[in-house]
Amino acid sequence: MKYSNQKLQEEKVFKDPVHRYIHVRDQVIWDLIGTKEFQRLRRIRQLGTTYLTFHGAEHSRLNHSLGVYEIIRRIVDDVFANRPEWDESERLLSLCAALLHDLGHGPYSHSFEKVFDLDHEVFTQAIILGDTEVNQVLKRVSRSFPQKVSDVIAKTYDNNQIISLISSQIDADRMDYLQRDAYFTGVSYGHFDMERILRVLRPREDQVVIKSSGMHAVEDYIMSRYQMYWQVYFHPVTRSSEVILTKILHRAKELSEMNYEFAYEPMHFVSMFxxxxxxxDYLKLDESVIMYYFQMWEDEKDPILRDLCSRFINRNLFKYVEFDPSKEYKKLNKLEQLFSEADLDPEYYLVVDSSSDLPYDFYRPGEEEERVPIHLLMPSGELRELSRQSEIVDAIxxxxxxxxxxxxxxxxxxxxxxxxxxxxKILAILGVSEH
Structure with missing residues (x-):
């Protein structure tokens, strides 16, 4: 039997707090889960520094990746099965792309990427196509199969159906992380009727659409996403911890460029610097490695690196005030001057942080990060863009x-x-009480 068609003698089942069970029947999927590159995701938190705000947010990228796989498995095995618009030969590709879509995330993902100008999707593709255990498994399907999986993740594959299942404004990735992140942070915002949405998904030639009868479930999903971003993902305390994390990495990089002699040499960071x-090098990094260095740097001679590391490890975070950089730049200039006079380097101790989200958008051809809209399948067979049918979605x-x-x-x-x-003077400008 061809490797791509091989099934396990007995189905493997993972218990999961979100989906109850995650089912694995394909030998390829089981082998991918066992690779060291996939297992590394156990050591990367799904929500980065959010555990410093919501103490339950300790779940990993591996948890999420299995969840996305399970949603796609249900879609291709149950919802799309035997539908003429669905090509059954794309089933395994969909499952593999879902399982591996976050493979390239680094420790504290987005903060880490900003400092070192990295892109986790580039590393995901590099792991899939490089000299790795994942690549060896995928090549057993066919020599071209790793490239196909990489193309789906890069959104360049010629079947947009599969891309939209994993990366669109209503995809398996978002459907899992909203529910999973809500569960582990303990909030109620991220819950929506996923069962209903799965029941009304329909494949079309170049996309996945929603039966119009499921519009209200989609409205609920979009509002859940909106609430999760502002109540969890952009929580100001989480952003404070990200600011400190980012500044630690910036400081370590700056010290390295100054030929500073670290008491404990950051060997894992050399190629990054x-x-x-x-x-x-990249695959050797995980959050346990980063935390080890931060603990060691608590004893560094450099007072800034030492202080920032101590703050992060012991959760002594920065406070914040509301700030409008377009109107208050003179205030910022004055504060920078006063911070310097107080021997507090404003580069590290006075930080403007901005968060921005677009909860839903219609198609804007040619724009950066253009978004494929959600289409409703009307009883007549016509496709209508969601915001034209929903007053709630139109409003945002x-x-x-x-x-x-x-x-x-x-x-x-x-x-x-x-x-x-x-x-x-600084406290007065900030409008902060001394008590």
Whole structure:
């Protein structure tokens, strides 16, 4: 029997708090789960530093990847099975792309990427196509199969149906992480009727659409996403921890460029600092490695690196005030000057952080990050873009919400042992009480 068609002698089942059970019947999927590159995802948290805000948010990228796989498995095995618009030969490709879509995430994903100018999707493709255990498994299907999986993740595969299942405005990725993140953070915002949405999904030639009878379930899904972004993903305390994490990495990189002698040499970061990251180096990094260095750097000679690491490890985070950079730039300039006078480097201790989200958008050809809209399948067979049918979705379509915060170390400003008058001026400008 061809490897691509091989089934396990007995189905494997994972218990899961979101989907109850995750079913594995295909030998290829079971073999991919067992690779060291996939198992590495156990050591990467799904929500980065969010555990410092919501103590339950300790779940991993591996949890999420299995969840996305399970949603796709249900769609292709149950919802789309025997439908003429669905090509059964694409089943295994859909399952593999779903399972591996987050394979390239690094520790504290997005913060890490910003500092070192990396892209997890590029690394996902590199793992799939490179000298890895994952690649060896995929090549057993066919020599061209790794490239096909990579193309789905890169959104360049010639079957848009599969791409939209894994990456669109209503996809298996979002359907899993909204519910999973809500479960582990303990909030109620991310819940929606996924069962209903799965029942009304329909394959079309170049996309996946929703039966119009399921419109209200989709409205609920979009509002759940909106609430999760502002109540969980963009929580100001989480953003404070991300600011500190980012500044630690910036400081370590800056010190390396200054030929600073670390008490404990950051060997795992050398290629990052030099901008010559190899796949082998990248795969050695996980959050346990990062935390080890942060603990070691608590004893560094450099006072900034030492302080920032201690803050992150012991959750002594920066405080924040509302801030509008377009109107308050003069205030920021004055604060930067005063921080310098108080021997607090504004590069590390006065940080403007912005968060922005577009909950739903219709098709805007040629625009950056153009979004394929959600289409409703009307009883007549006509396709209608969601916001034209739903007043709720129309009200938020194309409306980007942005929030700005100014982060600072209140504890250092309250310490009046040095630069007392300057610190009082800073607190007054920030509008912060000394009590």
């Amino acid at each position: 030099e901008g010559k990251v190899t796949l082998k 379509s194309g409306k980007r919400r942005t929030d700005h915060k100014l982060y600072y170390p209140k504890d250092l400003l309250m310490d009046d042992s040095t630069h007392k008058e300057t610190k009082e």
